Amino acid sequence: MASDRPAPEAPLVYGGHRPDEGPWEEWNPSAETLRPHRGRHRVGRQRGGGLARSSTVLGVGVIAAVGAGGMASAHTGKPPVSISLPDLPSVGSLLHDAPAATPKGSADALSSVGVTSADTADGASDAGEALRNRIMAQADAQQVQLDGTSQATVEAAVAQQADDAAAKAEQAAAKKAAGAKQAAEAAAKKKAEAAHLAELAKQYQLPVVSYTLTGTFGQAGTMWASGYHTGLDFAAPTGTLIKAIHSGTVTEAGWAGSYGYRTIITLDDGTELWFCHQSSISVSVGQKVGTGDVIGRVGATGNVTGPHLHLEVHLNGSSTASDPMTWLRGKGLNP
Structure with a gap:
């Protein structure tokens, strides 16, 4: 990585004193004085680099917040996750060589934003994989439900066919029994009539034998x-x-x-x-x-x-x- 650009020298102040001779005046940095090199994303170091380090941390925190929020929204479909940003240093720390404050934001990786404990238990290590696992789990649940419905439909159809077959068999048996009963009754009636006629024939005879x-x-x-x-x-x-x-x-x-x-x-x-x-x-x-x-x-x-x-x-x-x-x-x- 290229070295930081040298901080510009402090301008002369009224009264003819040079910066190294004093007295000192408070200098507030601005966008003009902190303009980075073309193609660079780091600001010039001022007095030991306190402002440069703080600005760098701020920029990274903002990018992390935006990236994490977008990824969580795109992959999980859940409300944006609250991201903690590091506290900005005081103005005094910008003018001195005080060490940069440690960010208080979350230490989780951006790829793990939106991953729940249930997803972690299922083996998901990032939001994309967690979303894929949820989709696959939902698809499996729907397939299980569909299979259960199909099985119930098939069982109901088989039961209905069995009932219809039993009803037809019962009707056929009843019809056959009724037919057999009618046939038996007809045969019995015919037999009784024949017996009756035979008995009558003993009481009646034709008037002429040969005719x-x-x-x-x-x-x-x-x-x-x-x-x-x-x-x-x-x-x-x-x-x-x-x-x-x-x-x-x-x-x-x-x-x-x-x-x-x-x-x-x-x-x-x-x-x-x-x-x-x-x-x-x-x-x-x-x-x-x-x-x-x-x-x-x-x-x-x-x-x-x-x-x-x-x-x-x-x-x-x-x-x-x-x-x-x-x-x-x-x-x-x-x-």
């Missing part, structure tokens, strides 16, 4: 006064035996116009069975008959085209005929 069905209920045609066929025709040779379908009472037996010779048997429930176009009648009105009893013979009397038994069924004695096929099947018979 051919030549006309069914509801057929349209001009041959019938109503415009349609009202019964079921069992074609068989003349003289074929006609038997009672079920037990009942003979309520009519004789000629009936277009029906020829007709026998009516009334059952206990009020149903009337009409046996028409007979060649002969074997029972009389008021007679009780049982299932399978002979009541007459097949013929071709009345409005016919050939020998056959015309059977009609009138439920509850109604004047309107019902389908004999349906009624017979309901009794366990299958014409």
Whole structure:
């Protein structure tokens, strides 16, 4: 480092005395008298360098305060740190060779300004590293929180899927059980009905053993006064035996116009069975008959085209005929 510039000689004072001869007058330094060399940052030494040393310490303290405050603000984002400045020497010390006072400011390095004890515990030695550690710690905390949220979301989704699967399985099982129950009930009902029909079949029988069905209920045609066929025709040779379908009472037996010779048997429930176009009648009105009893013979009397038994069924004695096929099947018979 270059040596300090020599202090200028003190100017002459009025009275003709030289500086080394006295008397002395007090000299106050100014910016003009203390102007440094170009490119220099140190002032000229005056009388032993007391002012130079004090000014140098002051300049360094100011630079340190500004630098530390800026670094703390830039790196930590915290309020500026209070910096202690050294006490200025008294005016008297500027004029004498008194030793410069020791600065009372902080002895910490500028790079450690804004570093907390927690940062030091984490291994941070300066403000920049402390700021980096804080940012990384915050990022890690956010990542941990995000991972926890993601894990909770995944677990919730898995639980929901399990619940949905369990609900679907339960619904499927319930539906299957209901279907099985319905099927079992239907099978039981069908079996019971079959048993009932079988029992009825023992009580009912077809009127003709050997026959051919030549006309069914509801057929349209001009041959019938109503415009349609009202019964079921069992074609068989003349003289074929006609038997009672079920037990009942003979309520009519004789000629009936277009029906020829007709026998009516009334059952206990009020149903009337009409046996028409007979060649002969074997029972009389008021007679009780049982299932399978002979009541007459097949013929071709009345409005016919050939020998056959015309059977009609009138439920509850109604004047309107019902389908004999349906009624017979309901009794366990299958014409």
